[in-house]
Amino acid sequence: MEPVITLIEQLTTLCNTVDTAEGIDGLTAKLKGLMPEYPFECVLSRGNWHRLGGVVDGDYRQVSDNISHWAERESQGDVDTLVAKYMGMGYFATRLAGNTHYFTAPTGRGPQEFLQLEIEELQQVVDRPLVEHDWFPDSIEEFLDPLDYPRLEPEPVGKSYYRFRRLTPIDKLVTEKSAGNDAHRKLQRFFNDWMASSACESEPFCRHWVLALREFTDRDGETRINAKPVSVFSGQLPDLPSANRLSGAELANAVHGYDRVLGYPFAWYFMMLGSTASNYTLADAVLQDQMGAYDYLPKRDLKVLREWETKPYGV
Structure with missing residues (x-):
């Protein structure tokens, strides 16, 4: 494996040069050309998020691509001066409408042995008039992101583009961050359960x-990463089978049917771990069946489920 810093530089350059008009297939092909040893596939795209953009004039010509830096420079610490200076000039603030594409590539047999690559697809859109008459923000922070302010239709400004976000060796993340961190211990157990169950007989x-992944700063000022498993199932996720209404053969058919929809064995168990605790009654109902006349779980899955019963957890 090449040094990660080299890969990051290459990926940054690739994202800056690939045209979004080529689509995800085109981006995937370029990734495989850059790193043929890693079988990257786009498994999930998550959109409907945005962040602060820049400033454009009345003809949508770019004044600045970073409104925060621009406002600090132009205001010289006085937000009233900034508002007065640009009143009546017809400028607009923009935002970046984003879509994060998740690419993964297995690097070993273990469930945590994979690379996760996140690439953002960004489109600058008009958000609001930069300043308005009778609007007097109390601070630069309010100027940058006002709560009560007339918003405009998000008309695109320029072309969309890709931006490299992050490349994460997940096995390294889990190994280095697990000690002393309850959330990471649960994540490691999630991976262990996958490896111990029939789920590992499916695709990686x-x-x-x-x-x-979400970075945050703890009380000691150290940067930490919170990691939460997210299913890549496309479309509307089906509801987990109801433990209150089903048992026996009906429950067996329901959990196996759920697995078929998700595309791998024991899927209901892992989806349960990522859901609310109210769904844990499903595990209790399945175990109750196994104690009676029913035997519809593989032995390895039953072992995992009984260990969960002894010490329940969720992720």
Whole structure:
């Protein structure tokens, strides 16, 4: 494996040069050309998020691509000066409408042995008039992101583009961050359960799940990463079978049917772990069946489920 810093530089350049008009298939082909040893596939795209953009004039010509830096420079610390300076000039603030594409590539047999690549697809759109008469923000922060302010139709400004976000060796993340962190211990157990169950007989874990990663600063000022498994199932996820209404053969058919829809064995169990605790009654109902006349779980899955019963957890 090449040094990660080299890969990051190459990926940054690739994202800056690939045209979004080529689509995800075109981007995937370029990734495979850059790193043929890693079988990257786009497994999930998550959109409907945005962040602050820049400033454009009345003809949508770019004034600045970063409104935060621009406002600090132009205001010289006085938001009233900034508002007065640009009143009546017809400028607009923009935002970046985003879509994150998750690419994964297995690097070993273990469920946590994969690379996760996140690439953002960004489109600058008009958000609001930069300043309005009778609007007097109290601070630069309010100027940048006002709560009560007339918004405009998000008309595109320029072309959409890709931007490299992050490349994460998940096995390294889990190994280095697990000690002393309850959330990471649960994540490691999630991976262990996958490996111990019939789910591992299907495609690699990273073809069915990604990790939503969120950086935060703890009380000691250290940067930490919170990782939560997210299913890559496309479309509306089906509801988990109801433990209150089903049992026996009906429950067996329901959990196996759920697995078929999700595309891998024991899917209901892993989806249960990522859902609300109210769904844990499903595990209790399945175990109750296994204690009676029913035997519809593979032995390895039953072992995992009984260990969960002894010490329940969720992710």
